[in-house]
Amino acid sequence: MPFLGELSTAEIDDLVRRLGGKRYNTRQILDAYHQGAGAFQDVTPLPVTLRSVLADQVTFTSLEHVRTAGSPTEAQKFLFRLHDRRSVESVLIYEAPRITACLSTQVGCPAECVFCASGLGGLVRNLSPAEILDQFLHLKRTLPKGQKITNVVIMGMGEPFLNYANTLSALRRLNAADGCGVAARRITVSTVGIPKRIEDFAAEGLQVNLAISLHAPNDEIRKRVVPLNRDRGIGPILTAARKYFEITGREVTFEYVLLDGINDAAAAAEELANRLKGIRCSVNLIPFNPVEGLAYAEPPAERCRRFEQILLARGVTATIRKRKGSRDAAACGQLRLIEKSAQ
Numbered sequence: 001m002p003f004l005g006e007l008s009t010a011e012i013d014d015l016v017r018r019l020g021g022k023r024y025n026t027r028q029i030l031d032a033y034h035q036g037a038g039a040f041q042d043v044t045p046l047p048v049t050l051r052s053v054l055a056d057q058v059t060f061t062s063l064e065h066v067r068t069a070g071s072p073t074e075a076q077k078f079l080f081r082l083h084d085r086r087s088v089e090s091v092l093i094y095e096a097p098r099i100t101a102c103l104s105t106q107v108g109c110p111a112e113c114v115f116c117a118s119g120l121g122g123l124v125r126n127l128s129p130a131e132i133l134d135q136f137l138h139l140k141r142t143l144p145k146g147q148k149i150t151n152v153v154i155m156g157m158g159e160p161f162l163n164y165a166n167t168l169s170a171l172r173r174l175n176a177a178d179g180c181g182v183a184a185r186r187i188t189v190s191t192v193g194i195p196k197r198i199e200d201f202a203a204e205g206l207q208v209n210l211a212i213s214l215h216a217p218n219d220e221i222r223k224r225v226v227p228l229n230r231d232r233g234i235g236p237i238l239t240a241a242r243k244y245f246e247i248t249g250r251e252v253t254f255e256y257v258l259l260d261g262i263n264d265a266a267a268a269a270e271e272l273a274n275r276l277k278g279i280r281c282s283v284n285l286i287p288f289n290p291v292e293g294l295a296y297a298e299p300p301a302e303r304c305r306r307f308e309q310i311l312l313a314r315g316v317t318a319t320i321r322k323r324k325g326s327r328d329a330a331a332c333g334q335l336r337l338i339e340k341s342a343q
């Protein structure tokens, strides 16, 4: 059976007509779906018989919820099973007044960043647009009445720009007024830094925020921590970041995971500040969140602060971000790894 999120409006129209429904029923189905209904039975404007015949022909959601970890005041991780028994995860982060949904775009990841749990097993497969959107819709319906997802970050498992078309399709639906209606300025896509795709993304006409995982001030360090674009280095990434600002008017965020003894030296901060000179950007410094089996460590707090101070003193906006929910293994990819080892 197809998933509802995979069908075009015309396909739903056809099906509704064949099942004896009216054209306006299609809009009722899609509106209920985008507002977070969980099943055809919840699409209350539809005649009851139409709801049940539709349920025999179409699967409402592509995800089966397996479990939730964490707390509904800090961060909650959701593990979902896909139709092929693969699994994927999403996170809700509570930071009043914001509630942020963090979505995945791939099962596994091909990027091989040395400190990240998501890439440990390589790429398994891309998620479809419906599988990306259904994560948001599931999170939306788990919130109690009166709470609302205010922001969306594409920072879960996977590299969105290596699943570009599907990610774009999900983003457009997330943003559309007749879709989920999330304002583009409240959506952030995080990429490992693929220059060609950053430029393509700038040309899409979306006002979405872009975060680039830089993690290094020079090519030598970057090769060690992000081997993916080892051949081209960070020059083309910075050029693409400049273009992103010129075309969209949106300031780029650079993410920089601080790894003890690897990229956290004062000289690295100075070099980074020089490289970023003239780029309209800010830097998010993320102390490494421990991953079992990986021999990296979080630098002492005082070294993180010194790194931040050096950037600030040189006119680069920088903030230290503590990852939420580390107690419940909420770093990228970790819930799925735990689940895997428990099977």
Ligand code: SAH
Pocket: 111, 113, 115, 116, 117, 154, 155, 156, 157, 158, 159, 160, 190, 191, 192, 193, 211, 212, 213, 255, 256, 257, 286, 287, 288, 289, 290, 291, 323, 331, 332
């Ligand atoms: N592939 C995308 C998005 C996924 S990860 C990207 O590379 O940006 C989102 C952010 O979390 C990235 O900046 C990533 O480098 C960071 N991250 C991954 N594992 C981490 C860990 N163990 N500790 C801290 N940050 C981590």
